[in-house]
Amino acid sequence: MVMMGGGNPGHIPQVQERFSEILHELAIDQAAVRRLVGIYDPPQGEKQFISALTDMLNQEYGWGLKPENIALTNGSQAAFFMLFNMFGGDYGDGSRKHILLPMAPEYIGYADAGIAPELFKAVRPDITFTDAHEFKYRVDFDAVEVTAETGAICVSRPTNPTGNVVTDEELARLEVLARAHDVPLIVDGAYGTPFPSLLFVDATPHWNEQIVLCLSLSKLGLPAARTGIVIAAEPIIEALASVNAIMNLATGSFGAMVAEPLVRSGEILSLSRDVVCPFYKGKMERAVSEFSAAMGEHCRWYVHKPEGAMFLWLWFPGLPVSSLELYQRLKARGVLVVSGHYFFPGLPDDGWRHRNECLRVTYSQDDEQVAKGLRIIADEVKTIWAEAGH
Template sequence: MKLSRFGQKFAGESGIVELMDDLGTALNENPDMIFMGGGNPGRLQQVEAIFQQRLDDIMDDPRQRHSLFGIYQSPQGDKEFREQVASFLNKQFGWSLTGNNIAISNGSQAAFFVLYNMFAGDMGNGESNAIHLPLAPEYLGYADVGLSDNFFTATRPSIELLDDRLFKYGVDFSQLDLGNHTGAMCVSRPTNPTGNVLTDDEISHLDQIAREKDVPFIIDGAYGLPFPGIIFTEAKPHWNDNTILVLSLSKLGLPGARTGIIVANEDIIQAYTNANTIVSLACGTLGPALAKELFKTGEIVSLTRDYVTPFYQQRAQQTAQWLREKLGDVPFHIHKPEGAIFLWLWFEGLPITSQELYQRLKKRGVLIVPGHNFFVGMDDDWAHKHECIRVSYAQDAAIVKRGVEIIAEEVAAAYEDR
């Protein structure tokens, strides 16, 4: 089979392909596999009950049922839903949005494919622009979405060691240089994989730099503000005319509905909509239909505040404590858990690579994600990249605890084998 350059790139192997393939294959081969690698949200019965009731209401109404299954939506997304999202954001934060500032995508991954390639790659004048990631490590799902080579650049973070086996990455503004070939700058907040929440001051400074360079500032809020609100520290949502805020319904408990929400100025929304028409033709209807009333009534605020945030905060604290107990004297650090649904572990001086540790754990029935995949845009040989892993704590507590025990056993064995 002879593939084009596009085919070779997108049909080949990558970190995100390996991750998603493992999720499917491992479940078929070992139903007892402990999944601490993927981004599936935890199951919250109260939240599921809300969506179940909403789905029942839709199915009982012939008009809504037909709208859900029987017609195409606009490539920009359901108009009523977009207006409700805009109204909700205006009421909560004093923003000046209309439905024309909102677009819906079939998952935020699809949104980033379009957005990134709108601003980076071949610029048609013999030059290429890149997406800059000012705080590595970043989401591995970004790594392979570019249609051209050298699609990302990144700034190595500063590292602050904290008490209680914790550490924290920070934006190293002394090293941050967008250069003349940056098409956009992007951060996730909270950061996937580390759970780092950039401070309001860091966000403000990055916004200022983006404006000075006249490039969009993209914020991936899939885990963050204002929903699903998986943030355990003080932070304010950020948006302005130069910001593209990408949100998602997945971590509310609807990953299968594949619903991303883009908030941007009208020119960017129109450009995105045109591209999305070619790529997707239309937007899915399930996510907006299930969430529409949540935005209309404002119930999405209490849903996140009362159920989603407390669940993950408690689980993060518990899992971090299990790790401290089980890892003992192993030279390890946990990135300060400020949000998202993962813990980021740094095993200082790890005698094997994180990829080898991943393979050993997989044989033991535990799936994690090796850390080197997340240093998108960094081509140097920084040893730190191979000493880190990402673990999810979203599954049942007993399962997570058993996974922690196995991780601790394998890590201890690796140090003992030196």
């Protein structure tokens, strides 16, 4: 089976080598081992990592952070579960608030995170064509509506599944909206800036107290360590730490301690920029090139402009079968992808055909396997059109 459905990051030997070195140093330092295994961190997270990250971000970007602005969670997913249910859902006074996703498609992992039903309200994007077989979603600000029932606005940047990067201008407009309605703007930077930087276009690292910036060590190469990072105003961090104490007692120390030397020295930024980013950019370019060659001009097809993350978002306008059926046919041929229709949490059922015309294809794994999978996708799409008499 060619695995192009999952979200596991790629294997970058140079990055793993650094983690091996650090692990080795930790293993021979008894005081470090004691912290690594034997002492509960506070619910806000490992202090030395938070301190190092505070210093590094202030030095690089002048954000004026204090350690009280940063909390660690057992992975980003756990952070979003807590944040969404803190800002959205039942407020206990009879009122209920939603999380506004200003641009669908959006991350599938949000879909089930609501304790209360119907937690999300999503908005259809504008579609612009950027090349013969390339398009880009843009926020349709005419359709974005923040109301008294909006608890927070959330956008992933780069976006999983599309590889879209919300522009600096779009982000600024979302922030203006958030500020005007006194709700936080949650920016999911799991693939983004300042690290791990799976970004192939410019995107300015940005934070202030209106923003809840969620980062992760997973795509740097530490998915198994489960370390999410939340940067926000102090009252939000304080509340998050309290929720974390109730749900998890404490966050694991491992990811924080393995990454701390890289944060303290700033190496996490150079590693992201000079190693991680080029690794994925190369994979993206080879994948696009392979798929373009395989598709040719037989039918309508588009790739979302691949600006970041590690997915190609393929769009087959007018395809005679749904993306779910395409997924099933591809699975039968040994290629695992994800049907695009899952990535529209909170978008009302509006008969929009586009929702059922897209696939998310992960290109983080072995190049030859990725190329093989993409050729099979192209072949299957052409077969479907041929079966329909085109």
